[in-house]
Amino acid sequence: xxxxxxxxxxxxxxxxxxKVMDLVLDRMWRLLAALGHPERDxxxxxxxxxxxxxxxxxxxxxxxxxxxxxxxxxxxxxHLARFHERIRLAGTFITEEALTxxxxxxxxxxxxxxxxxxxxxxCAALLAFARTPADYTLLEVGLGGRLDATNVVDxxxxxxxxxxxxxxxxxxxxxxxxxxxxxxxxxxxxxxxxVGPQQDESLAVIEAVATKQGAPLLAYGQHWHVGVxxxxxxxxxxxxxxxxxxxxxxxxxxxxxxxxxxxALRYLGCDAAACEAAVSQAYWPARMQRLKTGxxxxxxxxxxxxxxxxxxxxxxxxxAQVLAGGAARPAYLICGMLNTKDIAGYLRPMAPQVxxxxxxxxxxxxxTLPADQTAAVAREVGMxxxxxxxxxxxxxxxxxxxxxxxxxxxxxxxxxxxxxxxxN
Numbered sequence: 001x002x003x004x005x006x007x008x009x010x011x012x013x014x015x016x017x018x019k020v021m022d023l024v025l026d027r028m029w030r031l032l033a034a035l036g037h038p039e040r041d042x043x044x045x046x047x048x049x050x051x052x053x054x055x056x057x058x059x060x061x062x063x064x065x066x067x068x069x070x071x072x073x074x075x076x077x078x079h080l081a082r083f084h085e086r087i088r089l090a091g092t093f094i095t096e097e098a099l100t101x102x103x104x105x106x107x108x109x110x111x112x113x114x115x116x117x118x119x120x121x122x123c124a125a126l127l128a129f130a131r132t133p134a135d136y137t138l139l140e141v142g143l144g145g146r147l148d149a150t151n152v153v154d155x156x157x158x159x160x161x162x163x164x165x166x167x168x169x170x171x172x173x174x175x176x177x178x179x180x181x182x183x184x185x186x187x188x189x190x191x192x193x194x195v196g197p198q199q200d201e202s203l204a205v206i207e208a209v210a211t212k213q214g215a216p217l218l219a220y221g222q223h224w225h226v227g228v229x230x231x232x233x234x235x236x237x238x239x240x241x242x243x244x245x246x247x248x249x250x251x252x253x254x255x256x257x258x259x260x261x262x263x264a265l266r267y268l269g270c271d272a273a274a275c276e277a278a279v280s281q282a283y284w285p286a287r288m289q290r291l292k293t294g295x296x297x298x299x300x301x302x303x304x305x306x307x308x309x310x311x312x313x314x315x316x317x318x319x320a321q322v323l324a325g326g327a328a329r330p331a332y333l334i335c336g337m338l339n340t341k342d343i344a345g346y347l348r349p350m351a352p353q354v355x356x357x358x359x360x361x362x363x364x365x366x367x368t369l370p371a372d373q374t375a376a377v378a379r380e381v382g383m384x385x386x387x388x389x390x391x392x393x394x395x396x397x398x399x400x401x402x403x404x405x406x407x408x409x410x411x412x413x414x415x416x417x418x419x420x421x422x423x424n
Contacts, residue, residue, distance in 0.1 A: 005100040009107060010083060013121065018114045023147035027115045031123050032152060034109040038123075038130035039152045043073060045137045046264065047153065049145040049183045050162025052314045053196065053257040056249055057162050058138050059284040060261035066091060067277030068270050070135040075125045075150070077118065077142050080286055080309075080417035081424070087125045090134045102127045118142050122149040136268075146185020159186050159193040159215070160264055162257065164202040165314040166342075176201045184209040192267060195219040196260040218263050226259030228252075233279060235262050242272060247279045250288040252325065253318040286416035288322055294423035300395060302404040307420070309413035311337060313345035319410065323353035329406060330355035334394040335378070336362040337411040339369040343377040346411070351382040358394035359387050362415045374411075391419055 032039055046061060048054045055076055065072050074088040087094040102124040110120060122142070129137050136157070139150045164180045180202035187193050187209050195206055197220045210217050218224060224237040228246065233255060235242040242262065247254040258279045265275055286309040291297055296305060308319060323331050333354055337343055359374035371387040378385035388394035391409060398405050409419055
């Protein structure tokens with residue numbers, strides 16, 4: 001299948017982007033009105049915001065709903081290998097024909113006005129969702145919440161806020177409270193909201209917004225609990241106890257993401273079988289994903305190669321826990337990051353678990369942090385670090401010294417996408 005048609009339209013859409021990035025909803029409302037307000041015709045919406053865990057939680061909710069026989073639309077960003085990954089229509093990625101059609105329609109309806117790439121493509125997704133029957137629509141926030149392009153649905157069926165931490169300060173605020181306030185902007189009048197584990201400062205803000213909106217909260221530690229006992233996931237709420245397998249998505253942090261997904265599914269009336277499917281059948285690429293096939297693996301048959309797109313300090317903490325909980329051997333990192341991220345905050349938690357970091361620049365990404373700067377920061381936080389010309393060159397260098405190495409390619413979803421494209 002060729003994607004030339006949609007690629008050309010998406011490239012044209014980039015030219016409409018305002019010179020200065022400003023978070024407002026005016027452009028969304030204008031274009032949605034021109035399209036006949038598709039956001040009013042969506043199947044029941046579950047709206048997800050948060051700093052970390054949105055995608056994994058959404059994937060678990062989708063797995064649970066689909067196991068219940070429900071059809072589910074899903075919207076997420078960014079994509080990894082192809083734009084089509086952002087839009088699932090009733091369970092399958094949007095086709096090239098359907099994508100080209102809605103993109104063309106949105107481009108024409110916009111009339112050449114200034115609009116961000118994310119805004120106009122979100123309108124295209126909403127248009128596709130409104131025209132395709134399904135039981136639910138899962139909308140993942142792109143940035144923040146209050147002024148995010150997805151925040152145009154007046155009355156979702158349910159809101160979900162995963163853990164909030166510091167990220168995107170240039171847009172959302174410098175303090176945790178300011179960032180939490182932006183995330184809590186998805187809470188709607190009288191619409192219940194599932195709240196994952198939060199720092200006290202974040203939770204206080206979310207609770208205040210919910211009180212103002214008259215929105216019932218289903219909060220971790222108050223209305224539901226989740227943990228690990230005897231190698232099993234144990235979930236408890238007012239309905240009762242669930243004894244389930246551990247999440248198939250790797251990492252102890254996925255237990256908490258699973259808890260939020262289970263709280264959402266229980267609210268929606270799903271049974272225990274659906275809840276088990278949520279934790280055992282979810283698929284979410286580039287989140288501690290082990291690569292098992294492809295050219296990279298063929299070149300490293302004895303190695304253990306993992307891929308993760310996390311990029312902020314909370315993600316660094318989660319990865320560090322995964323690395324510490326694995327086999328008693330250090331990992332090698334191949335790391336490339338954007339220049340807008342807290343590089344030291346991301347790398348510092350992992351330092352005790354890392355034998356050596358190989359820094360790369362992200363191919364084709366204008367905002368990549370140069371490899372030499374990534375390596376310099378890695379050294380500052382206590383890692384041994386070397387620059388490499390590419391992921392392949394870094395992997396070759398690692399394998400030359402340790403053919404059976406444990407390797408994690410990490411630092412950015414853009415790097416992860418590049419790796420997945422090359423490894424197909």
